[in-house]
Amino acid sequence: MMAAMRRLPVVVVLGATGTGKSKLAIELGQKFNGEIISADSMQIYEGLNIITNKVTSAEQLQCRHHLIGYVNPFTNTSNTVVNFRDKALPIIERVFAEGRLPIIVGGTNYYIESLLWKFLVDPQVHDKGPDAKKLRMSDSCPVTHESERPLPPGGGTSAPGHPATIDVSSTGSDAAPVADASFEGEAALEDTGEATLDRGKVAQECCKTAASDRGADREGKFKDIDSSELHRQLTLVDPVTAKKIHPHNRRKIIRALEVYSQHGVPLSDILKSQHASAGGTDALSGPVRYDKTCIFWIQCDQTVLDARLDARVDTMMEHGLLQELHDFHREYRQKMQGDCDYTLGIFQSIGFKEFHNYLLLPEPESDTVKGRQLRDEGVELLKLATRQYAKRQIKWIRNRFLKRPGPGVVPVYGVDSTDVSLWADNVLKPACDILSAILQGENPAVLPLEAGGALTEHVYNVCDVCAGRVFTTLQEWNAHTNSRRHKRALSKQRKQLRKAAVLHSDEA
Known part of the structure; x- marks a missing residue:
């Protein structure tokens, strides 16, 4: 068998x-x-x-x-x-x-x-x-x-x-x-x-x-x-x-x-x-x-997928997403008698964090100017989080x-x-x-996608130039040191060191 x-x-x-x-x-x-x-x-x-x-x-x-x-x-x-x-x-x-x-x-x-x-x-x-x-x-x-x-x-x-x-x-x-x-x-x-x-x-x-x-x-x-x-x-x-x-x-x-x-x-x-x-x-x-x-x-x-995901969020809103979140949020607070922990269980789902401020509003305020603003912000945050x-x-x-x-x-x-x-x-x-x-035990007529790669190389690095930021892989470290942010910080540091050296020389 x-x-x-x-x-x-x-x-x-x-x-x-x-x-x-x-x-x-x-x-x-x-x-x-x-x-x-x-x-x-x-x-x-x-x-x-x-x-x-x-x-x-x-x-x-x-x-x-x-x-x-x-x-x-x-x-x-x-x-x-x-x-x-x-x-x-x-x-x-x-x-x-x-x-x-x-x-x-x-x-x-x-x-x-x-x-x-x-x-x-x-x-x-x-x-x-x-x-x-x-x-x-x-x-x-x-x-x-x-x-x-x-x-x-x-x-x-x-x-x-x-x-x-x-x-x-x-x-x-x-x-x-x-x-x-x-x-x-x-x-x-x-x-x-x-x-x-x-x-x-x-x-x-x-x-x-x-x-x-x-x-x-x-x-x-x-x-x-x-x-x-x-x-x-x-x-x-x-x-x-x-x-x-x-x-x-x-x-x-x-x-x-x-x-x-x-x-x-x-x-x-x-x-x-x-x-x-x-x-x-x-x-x-x-x-x-x-x-x-x-x-x-x-x-x-x-690009096509991003547009598709934005449209899907709009459809979810039309189908009652906010009511679903409201109902669950209310039931959770009643049963668990505590705040929502966004690191646990269903609350890790994209949507809860994005509408957090809106969901905490008293019900009469949900349709006020503030409520509509928080709702619209939640929609945009949900779209962004879904694309990411x-x-x-x-x-x-x-x-x-x-x-x-x-x-x-x-x-x-x-x-x-x-x-x-x-x-x-x-x-x-x-x-x-x-x-x-x-x-049927045969090889498909099309080839699989090209496979194979190298294991991530873990190298622990701390960037003193950028306020002690920590990187745990060589790829991340290389990307950081080549980034505009790091180069700007490095240039600023060098200017400060040169200025300090000049001041020290003048004082001497």
Whole structure:
């Protein structure tokens, strides 16, 4: 039976938001007897169908969908990629067992990575006894039947299996469980650097007053320690990982410290072991999970996509986006009796932060001049954030799927949805032809997109010229030192030094 299952590939549909991923997935599912596994970190939550852009009930009837709306946003605000993986893998295996085609589609690309590559670190200590001091690395998940009930509050636990292990001789068997069970390894470290830390002034201002006590509780023993000091501590126990994380990226610093604190082994050693299991130290993560995978990347001209996304925001407004946000915001404050934390759960979805000031207005003021102004500002911020998100998705796909270093590269086939009037010719037909060839054991007539690349080189640099700004990769450092901003600051510094030298000479 297992051999028969593996004749079928896992199909993945990638693309920026607004390119038509769900449309293609449904069409492929209908044509090739498939079922769709949604890989979207916001669509897992119940409700909020407009802001998360869920497929409609009618679309779900066209092809069976999984992992949409199964998490209660009020009782589970810390669902992790590990939770998602442990829900999705049994579904994929069940779809295989029934002779159907699993089709993974969604905009959360690291969720998709967690299914295609064995790279997540599960920091749970298991049995007591001689083998208790072991750290699980995800390499398999048992074949079980699907259970799509919501996870219990606080998230689920990893499914049992027979994982590869790393001996951790310095860890006690009574180590306390960590607050957050998702340690995404290299994927969690790839997006470090200053550019990714600031999601806009709006988000920063909103987060200043948002659920600080809950955030402190999640940080446990680290809550009273400054981020810079935490980074210094990480440098002492795991300098390799510390080089990859910006000193302001508190969440990832704490994750790395938790790994070391609980298991007595640096996260960098765990990743090194993963890389070795993938065939070499240049691999980005662990080995490929499935022997046959067909990835489609729906591409679109950026100018066209930007206009399409702006129009989609307008449509969302017409369909009742603000009422949806108002209703949820009100219910959350009543049930949770606190402010919204934009670093948790559904509130990470684009839309909440952008309309924060408008949502806080007393209802009678929503239709005043001030209210309309804040509403219009929210619309523009939402459009901007959506366009920026699409660009980040494209960058992620290019860097982590197309240019993935090491032996674990999976072929990616490009289709183009720029002209929606030519969808059948430019998207659906090429995808069907490629998938048909793969199902027949043949090479597709078109070649996959050119793949391969070099792993990000992590070099820790501090720019004294620019007020101590920190950069964690060589690429970022080179880009900064060549930027106009840095050159202006450098020129200003040199002028000041020359002026000081002249003054000192005159005084002498």
